[in-house]
Amino acid sequence: MSQQNNLIKLNIVDINDNGEGVGKFEEKIIFVPDTVTGDVVLVSLNFIKRQYAYGKVKEIIHSSPYRVRPNCIVSDKCGGCQWQHISPEYQLHIKQNKIVQSLRRIGRFKDISVLPILSSSEIFGYRNKATYPLSYSKSGNVHAGYYQRHTHKLININQCPIQDSRLNSFLAEIKLDIEKQRWTIYNEKTYEGQLRHLALRIGHSTGEVLLTLVSTSSHINEIKKQANLWLEKYPNLIGVLINQNSEKSNKIFGDKTFSIVGEPFLKENFFNIDFKLRPDTFFQVNTQSAETLLHSLLDNLILTGKEKIVDAYCGIGTFTLPLAKRVSHATGIEISYDSIEQAKTNAKANNIDNVVFYQGAVKDILPSLNISPDIVLLDPPRKGCEDGVIETLRRVRPPLIIYISCQPSTLARDLKKICHQNLYKILWIQPVDFFPQTPHVESIVAIRHIV
Template sequence: MNQQNNNLIKLNIVDINNDGEGVGKFEGKTIFVPNTVTGDVVLVQLNFIKQKYAYGKIKKIIHSSPYRIRPSCIVADKCGGCQWQHISPEYQLYIKQNKIIQSLQRIGRFKDVFVLPILSSSQIFGYRNKATYPLGYSKFGNVNAGYYQRYSHKLINLNQCPIQDSRLNSFLAEIKVDIEKQGWSIYNEKTYQGHLRHLALRIGQNSGEVLLTLISTTGNITKIKEQAKLWLERYPNLVGVLVNKNSEKNNKIFGNQTFSIVGKPFLKERFFNIDFKLRPDTFFQVNAQSAETLLHSLLDNLILTGKEKIVDAYCGIGTFTLPLAKRISHAIGIEISHDSIEQAKANAELNNINNVEFYQGAVKDILPTLNIFPDIVLLDPPRKGCDDSVIETLREICPPLIIYISCQPSTLARDLKKICYQNLYKILWVQPVDFFPSDISSRVNCSN
């Protein structure tokens, strides 16, 4: 590669990769450039050069793409919280839709799959109901809270965030000032000194209730109860203050012990006419409105009679299991997390839903042992997709209908290829739903 002027090159951005970075070609190499979009012409400084590819950083935008917009956040190009604020919402949807189609065609080898138009989020901003902010010090010794710059551990300090629920902004701006006044030490991941690691905020989008959690290397924080009481007085929607202990020398956010300091250890949220209790570390959809959109779409396409038996694999706390259980004969939920299963059972009891059973364990172990022939199996696995043994079991029991919900189109396409092998199943429809405006993720709803 011709490297002149400190590796500065002029580059036309012709595509977007799966990590949300702009893609261009220069002298036979593929160049990846964050914060660009198809149609940009940019002056790029190359900073990581390999034989067949390189990464670059924008030095100047020579010609702006018609899909480029001005970000709403002043640190959007620095903060690692979201990658696509510079791309118009309409083009974001196009990229995500096309990513799903390309995955099904290239990885799944499917032809003529009916992919419905992607359903956009009802909120472009303010949709995240949970945020966990690393803590650090500024060069002046002030307490900072924010997100790490992409590909680094440089903390970008924030006082507000446009994609989190706006009702959390006052907490973000003010709590770190209180931490500073109390003199509580901040954890240093290099020296392993200090205590406070993260500030975690969670809000019920429909209830408005808020939980505030400090994640610390110790459960004993000086004068935490006195400060927590002041927080409860200051914020009318704050229902509980907690401390989570994580003394491990790793990048895991939450530890295994959580202590309730004042107020309740959970918040209440209403989702699809079901009441849920959510703890600080409970897995729950961060965009609840898009999750409801997905569930509405699912029910519209299923046309349930009320006699069905459904198995919800990877059920979590029953987010989809419980709304479905109210519309069918019997539901079974499977989840490997013991805490999630206990919460699912408690949520079923809270809502007087008696036609549901929950089993704790790996789906690959539990699914073959069920003494029920399901009419529908709902799959909502982690990003890595389903184990091969799960797919083998599905092909053996051969339920009439499989619903696959995915946040990773590549593993979705891979698994569907295995499920549909030798035409045992046929894809009827695929319904994309955008859960993360300004980010590269999207959810996909797909049935056989």
């Protein structure tokens, strides 16, 4: 097996953390995308190392009982989602097991009990936001879609089954309009051209849509005329914007956004709280699953209304504001100045006056607060909490910590540190499926201080 492109017969026996099928051949671990446990496949090896290799499916010799027909004709090429070939029930099983195994292997938790995963009410059409890279084909047509896995080859699509179906009417037509306008497309190799991404965002509860062109320049020829035509054509489109990003990087949004016509934000109602969302505002992409998570949290917490809570990575107040209505006082901490300003605006618009927001790092703000929180809510990015945050928590010692995680491996790592020397004990763990058709899974963990 020393040469690449060798064909081997492989039994898929597991799924790794990246969602790829796993098999073994001649004592070497083989990772194969687009497979599932129980598949028997003919595989071409294309990346060989000493202890492992990657392969590509050439033929499915025997289909797994967990294999289903994908909903999308480019599902095996597009990098937008990876699991359309796996039955919804088995996807949930894999995600549940992923959390259990991470807690055992990384966290070293032996007798850990994980509640059954809460499924998403929509396994397709759940994404309320899409950002599509743009390119020109060799024939001069505008392409938009997602990059093929592990490449920068753009897979052109006209609709996407996991995004809100109300956004599908835009994609094909907008590409044609860009062609007609002869706007230039950014080339990431030469750094020439203007348009980089087409971004669409919809309010799940309101149906309001924002269309944003990410461009290297704030000036796009005839954009206002075209934007007015779009507003006339699409009844639920309420605003067209330009986001300026001239950086030579793979960052999607730049720091400046300009409203061309219509509104600079859309309205969304989440857990009976009204929010205003801009194109680049961080907000959960699966609105209904986020509400399921919050319902589960409240059911398990059984709040009395007298609690003081700190939301340590509060963003625009997505969880802070619904919780503030159920406790005596809420505090939000967030490193992003723009997010904090939006959180303050959202609190005022909803007449929630028992909440205070601070801009800064959690490790700096938390110990300086003039309150002793009963509950600290953690909802960090995928990389998890910094060591300074965990050290601060162990020093402040709130009675209850609620950790919301989108990455089982960093969750297990952080829980091990928080619970070190039996300072804290895990009460319950609730997985929630935020991202059907992908390997990603969300989970909530309650951790009690041991007195």
